[in-house]
Amino acid sequence: MAKITFITSDNETHIVEGDSGSVMELAVNNGIQGIDGDCGGVCSCATCHVHVSPEDISKTGEASEIEKDMLELDDNADAYSRLGCQLAISDALDGIVLRVAK
Amino acid sequence: MAESRFSNRICVVLGASHAGVNFAFSLRREGWDGEILLFDSDPELPYHRPPLSKTYLTNGDTIEKNLLKPEESYKKEGITLRLGTTVSTINKEAHTIILEDGDVQPYDKLVIATGARPIIPPIPGIDTSKNVFLIRSAKDIADIRSALKHSKSKRIVIIGGGYIGLEAAASLKKTGADVTVLEREERVLARVTAPEMSNFFKELHTENEVPILTAKDVKAIETQKGYNEVLCTDGSRYIADILILGCGIRVNQELAKEAGLDIENGIRVNSMARTNDKDIYAIGDCTFHYNPHYDRFIRLECVQNAVDQAKVAAAAICGKEPIYDTIPWFWSDQYDVKLQMVGLSEGYDRALVRKEVNRDNCFSIWYFKGDTLLAVDAVNNAKAYVYGTKFIKSGEKIDTSKLLDSSIEFKPSNLLAE
Numbered sequence: 077m078a079k080i081t082f083i084t085s086d087n088e089t090h091i092v093e094g095d096s097g098s099v100m101e102l103a104v105n106n107g108i109q110g111i112d113g114d115c116g117g118v119c120s121c122a123t124c125h126v127h128v129s130p131e132d133i134s135k136t137g138e139a140s141e142i143e144k145d146m147l148e149l150d151d152n153a154d155a156y157s158r159l160g161c162q163l164a165i166s167d168a169l170d171g172i173v174l175r176v177a178k
Numbered sequence: 179m180a181e182s183r184f185s186n187r188i189c190v191v192l193g194a195s196h197a198g199v200n201f202a203f204s205l206r207r208e209g210w211d212g213e214i215l216l217f218d219s220d221p222e223l224p225y226h227r228p229p230l231s232k233t234y235l236t237n238g239d240t241i242e243k244n245l246l247k248p249e250e251s252y253k254k255e256g257i258t259l260r261l262g263t264t265v266s267t268i269n270k271e272a273h274t275i276i277l278e279d280g281d282v283q284p285y286d287k288l289v290i291a292t293g294a295r296p297i298i299p300p301i302p303g304i305d306t307s308k309n310v311f312l313i314r315s316a317k318d319i320a321d322i323r324s325a326l327k328h329s330k331s332k333r334i335v336i337i338g339g340g341y342i343g344l345e346a347a348a349s350l351k352k353t354g355a356d357v358t359v360l361e362r363e364e365r366v367l368a369r370v371t372a373p374e375m376s377n378f379f380k381e382l383h384t385e386n387e388v389p390i391l392t393a394k395d396v397k398a399i400e401t402q403k404g405y406n407e408v409l410c411t412d413g414s415r416y417i418a419d420i421l422i423l424g425c426g427i428r429v430n431q432e433l434a435k436e437a438g439l440d441i442e443n444g445i446r447v448n449s450m451a452r453t454n455d456k457d458i459y460a461i462g463d464c465t466f467h468y469n470p471h472y473d474r475f476i477r478l479e480c481v482q483n484a485v486d487q488a489k490v491a492a493a494a495i496c497g498k499e500p501i502y503d504t505i506p507w508f509w510s511d512q513y514d515v516k517l518q519m520v521g522l523s524e525g526y527d528r529a530l531v532r533k534e535v536n537r538d539n540c541f542s543i544w545y546f547k548g549d550t551l552l553a554v555d556a557v558n559n560a561k562a563y564v565y566g567t568k569f570i571k572s573g574e575k576i577d578t579s580k581l582l583d584s585s586i587e588f589k590p591s592n593l594l595a596e
Contacts, residue, residue, distance in 0.1 A: 105248045107255075109207075114196075114485050116226040116244070118233075119560075120509040120518060121481075142516075145560035149567060 078170040082126075084109045085178045099174070100124035100160035110176040117161035122146045124160035125153065125177035132172040136163055150177060187212035189495065190275060190283060192265055192433065193291035194218035195227060197462025197484035199246045201289055202257045204492035214257045215283065217275075221262035222316045223249055228481060231313050231345040232511050235323075236352050241316045268437035270455050287495050290445060290453070290460040291488075292430035294479065299337070299425050303399035307406045310421045313342050325420050332356055335408050335418035337396055339366030341510050343424030344379060347388050348512040350422075358416055359383065360394040360408065372529035372543050375555055379512070382539075386513055427479060429464045442466045444477040449501045450494035451487050459495065461487035470503045471570070472522050472552075482507050505570050507563075515539060518563035521553030521570045528578075534559065535584045542566070549575050549595075565590050 082090045082103060094102040103111035103124065112123035119142055128136050133156055139147060143162050147153040157177070163169065189205060191198045194216040202214050218224070224246045226234075234244055252259055267276040274284050296312040304310060309325045312318050326332060332355040336343045339361030347357045359366070365376035380390045395411040399421070408416045429444045440446040440454045444466035451459045451467070462484035466477050486504045493500040510517040523529075526545035534540040542562030545553040550573075554566025568590060569576060575595040586592050 105251075107251055112485070114481055115509065116229055118229075118509070118511060120516075121507075142560045145564055148561075148564045 078165050078167055078172075080165075080169060081173040082106075082108045082111075083173065083175045085176055094165045097165055098161050099126070099158075099163040099165060099169070102165060103160055103176075108176065110178075111160055113161060115161075119143060119146060119159060119162060122149045122159060125150055126158055126160050126174040127154065127177060128156045128158055129173035129175070130156055132174075135168055135172055152177060182209065182211050184210045184212045184496070187286040188284060189214050189287045189289065190285035191216045191289045191291060192218075192268075192275070193293055193430075193462070193464075194220070194224045194259065194261065195291065195293055195462070195484070196246065196481050197293070197488050198289070198291035199224045200485045201291060201461055201488035201492055203247070203251075203255060204489045205495060206255045206257070208492045208496035208498070210492075210496055212286070214255075215260055215285075216252075216257060217260045217263050217265050217277075219262065219264040220315055220317075223259070223261070225316055227314070228509075230316070230319050231342050232349055235313075235319055235346060235349040238323075244316075265433065268433050268458075270437050270439075270458060273457065286457065288458045289491055289495075290434055290439075290458065290464060291462050291484075292433065293463045294427035294429050296342075296423060297425045297428050298423060299396075301396050301399055303401065303406075307399045307401050307421060308404070309406070309419060310423065312423055313346055314427075322420070322422070326350075326353060326355065329419045331419055333405070333417050334358070334420045334422060335360060335406075335416050336422045336424055337408070338424035338426070339363075339390060339392070340369070340424055340426065341367070343422070344383065344390075345510060345512055346422055346424060347383060347390075348386070351386055351388050355420075357388045359388065359390045360396060360410070360416065361390065361392045362395050364393055366390055366392065371523070371555055372526075372545070374529065374531050375517075375543055375557075378541075378557065382513060382515060427463070429477070431464055434458075434460065434464075442475070446475075447487075449490075449503075450499070451491040451502060452494060459491040461491050467502065469506075469522075470501070471505055476522065478506055480506060480508050505567065507567070516558055516560075518556045518560060519553065520563055520567045521545070521551070523553035523555075526552050530578055530582060532562065532581055532588075533584055534588065544576070544578075544581060546578070551576060561588055565593070569593075 077095045092106045100113040114123045115121035147157045225244045264278040334357045336359045383390045397411045398409045400407045406418045434445045445460040446466045490500045490502045508519045523545035528546045530544045540558045542556040556562035577595040
């Protein structure tokens with residue numbers, strides 16, 4: 077079980093729990109504003125962009141190559157950017173804080 | 179909550195797929211606090227359609243794993259789902275819809291998101307054939323899975339080498355079936371891509387032991403005891419325990435047409451997704467809409483258009499003045515190949531192929547008209563897809579000799595024309 081904090085672009089904080097699936101699915105299932113997941117989680121739309129809190133990047137790891145490329149669609153992507161669909165939920169993600177990209 | 183100008187008003191949505199569902203949630207977000215009713219004849223909770231021909235066909239998941247939104251979200255947002263309910267008439271003068279069972283539902287605003295349905299070609303014998311399937315709904319896939327389970331020899335013929343047919347071929351091959359694709363044109367994906375892309379996919383399938391047979395015009399289907407035989411005009415015959423049709427779609431526009439709404443190649447809408455009736459909007463695959471970037475009316479079959487038009491219609495109904503102005507994008511997954519497309523290539527006069535050094539199956543096709551980039555098809559190359567998107571949006575000119583030179587590091591600033 078992982079407890080994950082989402083901070084939306086309106087600065088609303090939502091703490092939700094998940095034990096399987098992806099961070100994108102968890103966000104969609106909990107109605108987190110700004111995470112759309114239009115392609116259903118196949119790294120094709122980049123509508124699930126989150127910024128990982130810098131102290132948590134060791135838990136999530138960095139984006140993969142295709143993910144980094146897709147993140148370039150957003151001019152605000154940075155070294156802490158990930159696509160939620162590419163982050164599989166596991167105990168390792170417990171406690172992380174994700175800021176939803178604008 | 180204080181009453182707003184939308185309180186006690188009813189928004190009815192026909193069609194609960196990508197367009198209808200995204201619209202309903204967007205409408206709530208835009209401030210509509212009246213009722214929202216979503217009608218669909220499909221009894222399942224709304225689900226993602228693109229995976230149906232891809233992962234969902236093979237992974238054995240239930241549809242619950244593939245939902246657009248969880249059931250609780252509809253309750254939470256006060257969106258009423260009327261699934262398994264067929265609508266038979268729109269009465270725009272009375273502001274009502276009439277259901278198949280005769281019930282009348284009034285509306286203040288109506289949104290048509292009825293999408294499209296697969297074409298069943300008028301091939302003699304098709305009505306009496308065994309195990310003939312389409313790929314559009316969750317039930318279609320459940321039926322295919324069940325037929326596969328009960329078939330010993332698992333010989334599958336797919337009629338149609340478009341995206342649906344090719345994706346289904348790749349997925350079904352993975353399950354161990356013996357798959358053949360019959361395409362009527364001289365090449366697959368002829369309507370949507372350059373010949374280089376058609377050749378690439380033909381070879382990809384051939385390498386994966388899925389024959390792609392082109393210029394195969396099916397003239398009849400004969401059904402023996404347990405299987406079908408597909409007869410082509412050139413005299414060739416193919417045995418099919420299971421037959422899958424990927425022959426394109428027809429827009430579900432009959433309700434709109436009978437109601438007297440403007441129809442061309444789909445339901446005609448303006449840049450706010452509104453039809454010629456001020457209280458009726460249409461969104462998604464069923465619309466014929468103006469694309470400002472390409473300066474023409476188009477109809478699109480894709481998630482992007484469904485979602486983006488949904489947002490525009492929601493904003494418009496809540497009193498904003500949005501303009502639908504987007505660059506279409508699409509994707510297709512076959513075997514381990516990811517194809518990503520952006521823009522509309524129709525009308526191109528040059529298709530340039532950029533290959534990446536030391537990477538197999540990694541290239542992109544750049545479609546130009548004069549020096550204007552219209553579209554990019556990228557195979558296992560998200561960079562090309564992303565850069566293509568940026569160039570199409572910005573309109574910056576590309577130095578095509580640099581684009582074709584794979585020894586130059588691939589990044590936008592290196593491709594700009596002087």
